[in-house]
Amino acid sequence: EPEVTQTPSHQVTQMGQEVILRCVPISNHLYFYWYRQILGQKVEFLVSFYNNEISEKSEIFDDQFSVERPDGSNFTLKIRSTKLEDSAMYFCASRGPGRFNTGELFFGEGSRLTVL
Amino acid sequence: RKEVEQDPGPFNVPEGATVAFNCTYSNSASQSFFWYRQDCRKEPKLLMSVYSSGNEDGRFTAQLNRASQYISLLIRDSKLSDSATYLCVVKVAGTALIFGKGTTLSVSS
Numbered sequence: 001e002p003e004v005t006q007t008p009s010h011q012v013t014q015m016g017q018e019v020i021l022r023c024v025p026i027s028n029h030l031y032f033y034w035y036r037q038i039l040g041q042k043v044e045f046l047v048s049f050y051n052n053e054i055s056e057k058s059e060i061f062d063d064q065f066s067v068e069r070p071d072g073s074n075f076t077l078k079i080r081s082t083k084l085e086d087s088a089m090y091f092c093a094s095r096g097p098g099r100f101n102t103g104e105l106f107f108g109e110g111s112r113l114t115v116l
Numbered sequence: 117r118k119e120v121e122q123d124p125g126p127f128n129v130p131e132g133a134t135v136a137f138n139c140t141y142s143n144s145a146s147q148s149f150f151w152y153r154q155d156c157r158k159e160p161k162l163l164m165s166v167y168s169s170g171n172e173d174g175r176f177t178a179q180l181n182r183a184s185q186y187i188s189l190l191i192r193d194s195k196l197s198d199s200a201t202y203l204c205v206v207k208v209a210g211t212a213l214i215f216g217k218g219t220t221l222s223v224s225s
Contacts, residue, residue, distance in 0.1 A: 033212060042217040043160060043203065056212055091159055104150075105213060107159035 002026040006092050006108035014116055016081050021111045023075045023092030031095040032075045033105060034067065036060070036088040043091065049075065082115045089113075119143060120216035122204050128222045133194045137219045139187040139204030148207040149180055151189050153200045154218060160203055163189075194223045 005024045013019050025032050034046040047057040047067055054067065066078045075094075079086055089112050093105040122139045129135050141149075149166035164171065166178040166187055177190040187204055201218040 035215075043154075043215040045212040045214065048212050058212075089157075104162045104165075105160075107161070109159050 002106075004092055004094055004106050004108035006090075006111050008111055009109065010112045010114070012114045012116065013082055015084060019079045019082055019086075019113060021077045021079075021090050021092075021113070023077070023108055024073055025075055025092065025094030026096070026106055027073075029094035029096045029106070031055075032069070033093040033095070034077045035091045035093060035107075037091065037110075038085075038088045046077070046090075079113075082113070084115050087113055087115045119214050120204050120206055122202075122216040122219045124217060124219060126220040126222050128224065129194055131194055131196060131223055131225050133223075134190065134192045135194060135221060136191075137189045137202055137204075137221075139189075139216055141185050141187070141204075141206045141214075143206070143208060143214075144185060145208045146185075146206040147209050149178075149187050150205040150207075150213070151176075151178060151187075152203040152205050152215070154203055155200050160215070163202070191221075194221075196223050196225060199223045 007022045032049040035043050037043045045058045047061045048055045064080045068076050089110040091110045092108045095105050120141050127135055151163040152160040153163045154160045164173050166180045168180050170179045175192045179188045199222050201220045203218045204216040205213050207213050
């Protein structure tokens with residue numbers, strides 16, 4: 001069964017360091033997303049990406065964040081200068097073509113980021 | 117005002133029980149509605165979509181009341197494997213999914 005894969009599964013970093021989280025979406029999917037979940041909190045939308053550009057972003061997704069699809073398969077989230085409050089589980093998700101309101105996002109297993 | 121509100125629980129029920137979860141949403145422009153399931157420290161997975169007329173999938177029944185901006189999920193004959201957090205999710209056309217914080221269910225033998 002096709003799946004979304006994410007690396008690393010866990011990353012520990014020092015405050016102020018840059019972090020890149022990687023995702024390989026399902027191969028025929030066209031819409032890509034990053035969500036995050038702080039421990040004990042809700043799943044929060046960060047950004048969506050379609051046709052090689054950001055289609056929507058939340059207020060969380062400030063100038064410290066960027067996304068890229070460098071090679072047609074990987075989809076990356078970069079945090080330029082991490083803060084303690086960036087510690088969370090980051091989920092990548094993808095959605096296939098079809099009805100625009102289709103809600104089934106396929107999530108990866110997540111990358112847990114711990115900022116010290 | 118929170119966009120999607122759920123009773124966090126936990127709901128502790130014995131096997132075989134029937135349990136119902138509720139959810140309210142604030143954006144009247146919401147057009148699509150879903151229940152996702154999230155196991156502890158795992159990714160969310162779609163449980164079922166919610167249609168205006170109500171819909172059923174085995175032991176699970178979902179209902180939508182657009183006038184009250186209210187969504188429900190009913191689980192009949194609870195199994196141990198139903199223990200998880202149930203996320204109410206809404207979507208306005210052209211935007212991303214918005215998740216509630218979830219309701220935790222614990223089914224015991």
